[in-house]
Amino acid sequence: MKRGGTDEQKRAAGESAADTVSDGIVVGLGTGSTTAYAIRELGRRVDAGLDIEGIPTSYQSRQLAREIGIPLTTLDDARPEVAIDGADQVAGGTLIKGGGAAHAREKLVDAAADRLLVVVDPTKEADVLDHPVPVEVLPDARRTVADAVADLGGDPQLRAAERKDGPVVTDNGNLVLDCDFGEIGDPATLASDLSALPGVLEHGLFVDLADEIHCGTADGVRVTRL
Numbered sequence: 001m002k003r004g005g006t007d008e009q010k011r012a013a014g015e016s017a018a019d020t021v022s023d024g025i026v027v028g029l030g031t032g033s034t035t036a037y038a039i040r041e042l043g044r045r046v047d048a049g050l051d052i053e054g055i056p057t058s059y060q061s062r063q064l065a066r067e068i069g070i071p072l073t074t075l076d077d078a079r080p081e082v083a084i085d086g087a088d089q090v091a092g093g094t095l096i097k098g099g100g101a102a103h104a105r106e107k108l109v110d111a112a113a114d115r116l117l118v119v120v121d122p123t124k125e126a127d128v129l130d131h132p133v134p135v136e137v138l139p140d141a142r143r144t145v146a147d148a149v150a151d152l153g154g155d156p157q158l159r160a161a162e163r164k165d166g167p168v169v170t171d172n173g174n175l176v177l178d179c180d181f182g183e184i185g186d187p188a189t190l191a192s193d194l195s196a197l198p199g200v201l202e203h204g205l206f207v208d209l210a211d212e213i214h215c216g217t218a219d220g221v222r223v224t225r226l
Contacts, residue, residue, distance in 0.1 A: 005034075005121020005216065013119040013216035014038035016223065017084045020117065023051050026078045028109040029065055030085025031058040031102040034119045034216075038084045043068030055080050057109050058102035059171055075112060083113035087120050088204070089131040090213060093226040094187045098134025098204030101159070101170045107202055107209075115211040122217055129187055132178040133194070134159070134204040139175050141199020146177060148197045152190070154179040174201055 014037030021027055021042060029039055039054075039061060046052065046069055053073040056062035065072055085106055087095040095118060097103045110116045135156070137145045146156040159168040159176040167175050184190055184205075191205040213224040 005123045009121040009216035009218070010034040010119075011037045011216070012221050013121060013214045014084075015041045016214045016216070016221040017117040017119050017212075018042045018045070021045070021050070021052060021082060021084075025081040026053045026055060026073060028080040028083025028085070028113050028116075029054045029056045029061045029070070030083065030106055030110070030119075031061050031100045032086035034086040034121065035061070035084060036064060038119055039064050039070070040068060043070055046070050053078060055083075055109050057085070057106040058100065060100065060102070075109065080109060080113040082115045082117060083110045084117045084119060085110055087118050087124055087206075089124055089126050089129055090118060090120055090210070091126045091129045093208065093210045093213075094129060095206040095210060096129055096131045096133055096204050097206055098136075098176070101134065101136070101168050101176050103134055103204045104136050104170070104172060104202035107206060110206065110209055116209050117212045117214060118210045119214045120216075122215060125215065129184040130182060132157075132180040133184075133190070135177045135179050135194060136170055136172065136174045136201040136203070137177055138199045138201065139173075142175055142177070145197055145199045149177065149179045149194075152181070152193055154181045172201065
């Protein structure tokens, strides 16, 4: 199992994506430790005079943006020209997201953006996706969705909270099933199958959404345009 990337690699990736943001645009603000570096860099640039608005994808990113002074808006009032977000795993241009249980709102904002910049470290890169796929489900649908995931060849596990008894509850008030399918040879078909299950709000497969991958390495940032 790969260990997490270094803080330096995450910082480099996040700041690389933030540096592409130009004056006068709306930016989708993703969730996670690498994206947090991008948000902080945008905050520094706002403090220096950059004129942007942000659309956060979670309580976490909203709080961070507020703390560092990024003006915020919503999808009701604006469309993001660019979104910056992380990934739990990336293979080619396909992502698995949802480690922070924010993938439903992340996908909403990321899909609305004209461009999605993905920020990762080398431990998140893979030749074939094999990370468990987070699936956000309505609480009453937990058992029926778990059974359907098993029929699709997956092993669903209810995500447990780390610092309290019981399961993780998303910002939307739902539960998360982490579904292990092993190597995912056809992410697009699996994404379609998961989306079709009654009771599924959203899953963590992001297919055909990424435009650039900013990967922080020991030798700098490697940018892949898709």
